[in-house]
Amino acid sequence: MSAVRVHNFAISLDGFATGEGQAPNAPFGHAGERLHEWMFTTRFWYEMGGGTGGTAGVDNAFATAHSRGIGAEIMGAGKFGPPDWQDDPDYKGAWGPNPPFHTPVFVLTHRPRPSIEMDGGTTFHFLDAPPAEALKRAREAADGLDVRLGGGATMIRDFLVEGLVDHMHVVQVPILLGRGVRLWDGLESLEEAYDIESVSSPTGVVHLTFTAKGR
Amino acid sequence: MSAVRVHNFAISLDGFATGEGQAPNAPFGHAGERLHEWMFTTRFWYEMGGGTGGTAGVDNAFATAHSRGIGAEIMGAGKFGPPDWQDDPDYKGAWGPNPPFHTPVFVLTHRPRPSIEMDGGTTFHFLDAPPAEALKRAREAADGLDVRLGGGATMIRDFLVEGLVDHMHVVQVPILLGRGVRLWDGLESLEEAYDIESVSSPTGVVHLTFTAKGR
Numbered sequence: 001m002s003a004v005r006v007h008n009f010a011i012s013l014d015g016f017a018t019g020e021g022q023a024p025n026a027p028f029g030h031a032g033e034r035l036h037e038w039m040f041t042t043r044f045w046y047e048m049g050g051g052t053g054g055t056a057g058v059d060n061a062f063a064t065a066h067s068r069g070i071g072a073e074i075m076g077a078g079k080f081g082p083p084d085w086q087d088d089p090d091y092k093g094a095w096g097p098n099p100p101f102h103t104p105v106f107v108l109t110h111r112p113r114p115s116i117e118m119d120g121g122t123t124f125h126f127l128d129a130p131p132a133e134a135l136k137r138a139r140e141a142a143d144g145l146d147v148r149l150g151g152g153a154t155m156i157r158d159f160l161v162e163g164l165v166d167h168m169h170v171v172q173v174p175i176l177l178g179r180g181v182r183l184w185d186g187l188e189s190l191e192e193a194y195d196i197e198s199v200s201s202p203t204g205v206v207h208l209t210f211t212a213k214g215r
Numbered sequence: 216m217s218a219v220r221v222h223n224f225a226i227s228l229d230g231f232a233t234g235e236g237q238a239p240n241a242p243f244g245h246a247g248e249r250l251h252e253w254m255f256t257t258r259f260w261y262e263m264g265g266g267t268g269g270t271a272g273v274d275n276a277f278a279t280a281h282s283r284g285i286g287a288e289i290m291g292a293g294k295f296g297p298p299d300w301q302d303d304p305d306y307k308g309a310w311g312p313n314p315p316f317h318t319p320v321f322v323l324t325h326r327p328r329p330s331i332e333m334d335g336g337t338t339f340h341f342l343d344a345p346p347a348e349a350l351k352r353a354r355e356a357a358d359g360l361d362v363r364l365g366g367g368a369t370m371i372r373d374f375l376v377e378g379l380v381d382h383m384h385v386v387q388v389p390i391l392l393g394r395g396v397r398l399w400d401g402l403e404s405l406e407e408a409y410d411i412e413s414v415s416s417p418t419g420v421v422h423l424t425f426t427a428k429g430r
Contacts, residue, residue, distance in 0.1 A: 013399065013406075013423075014230060014397075014399035014402070015229060015230055015399075174406055174411040174413065174423075175404075175406045176399060176402050176403055176404060176405045176406060177403060178401065178402065178403025178404070179403065182229075184228065184391060185229075186393065187229070187391050187393065188391055188392060188393025189390075189391060189393070191228075191389055191390045191391060196228075197419070198389065198415040198419065198420075200413040200414050200415045200421065204411065204412070204413065206413050206415065208228075208389075
């Protein structure tokens with residue numbers, strides 16, 4: 001069975017995956033880009049932008065796992081676009097004409113619309129479905145490869161609660177956001193289902209991996 | 216000026232320093248001893264109990280800093296005893312006849328009582344005072360040495376908010392408690408006042424240190 005994976009999912013020390021006040025020019029609200037600066041210096045990021053250079057240390061080692069062996073992504077509505085993007089029938093997402101997914105992407109929304117084919121192999125599909133059903137659709141599209149859960153925190157929590165996540169990589173950034181959307185709410189005793197490892201990076205972040213026990 | 220320090224302060228991955236349901240036989244509520252198991256295997260802990268042995272790795276290196284150069288401790292009422300200990304006029308604390316502090320200890324409570332002298336150099340004093348005033352009293356008693364903030368989370372937050380903490384060592388344990396008392400609430404942008412370092416231990420915990428900038 002293809003695995004369900006989370007990669008490069010950044011949270012603050014106080015557990016927020018996004019700040020308050022999400023808007024078209026502030027997709028992470030008052031967090032700005034601070035949760036993702038650790039990634040911007042990696043070779044993974046440079047090469048994704050078509051450039052060269054970047055660090056090849058532990059941050060990069062984790063970052064590059066993002067795309068390897070992935071056949072589809074599932075994302076929450078908030079990752080596709082700013083609040084109320086559903087009101088614009090022509091909206092094509094916050095990811096530009098050539099989104100960095102290059103696979104089918106299933107966007108969870110209570111207001112589905114027809115699929116949108118983008119450049120570079122990304123096709124956005126829109127689903128109003130609970131986690132297990134969305135996963136079934138994504139697995140079919142992934143054609144034997146793994147399915148990535150793209151976030152945000154709410155959708156990842158929903159999949160965790162249902163025991164659907166095989167591997168999760170969380171990056172803890174040493175800032176305190178104080179407000180926003182927390183990853184960890186409602187996940188008491190999650191450690192019983194996962195082997196948890198952590199490694200600190202010289203850049204200051206801590207990489208946490210969750211590997212489902214017995215899978 | 217003597218420094219104000221926090222040591223060996225353990226929290227869960229979701230930020231709880233204690234669980235729910237604190238009681239005489241459950242000082243950390245439903246968390247049990249899980250937040251402190253990392254310490255029980257260290258040489259520091261063995262020797263505190265009068266024994267020998269224990270690990271001498273990174274967990275021990277941090278743990279031993281607890282007592283070095285400390286002349287007084289300030290603790291919250293919840294660390295002195297279970298809920299409503301104030302109702303028992305003869306109560307002498309949850310720490311036995313020879314408490315592991317060996318200095319003056321200032322217990323913050325809205326219902327102060329006369330000081331209690333214990334074996335081993337610990338004297339409990341009881342104060343109904345805001346952080347700065349309690350610190351002034353503790354500094355006088357510390358006689359040039361540093362003051363340790365003993366927790367719980369609520370009193371540490373109160374001192375952090377007032378900018379009174381010079382050094383803080385937090386141990387993040389890879390469990391999710393889901394409920395209890397959070398350390399990080401109301402501390403947005405704390406990183407602006409502190410240099411934050413982290414190091415992961417082979418035992419699975421992550422040691423985080425906060426060093427006040429410019430002090």
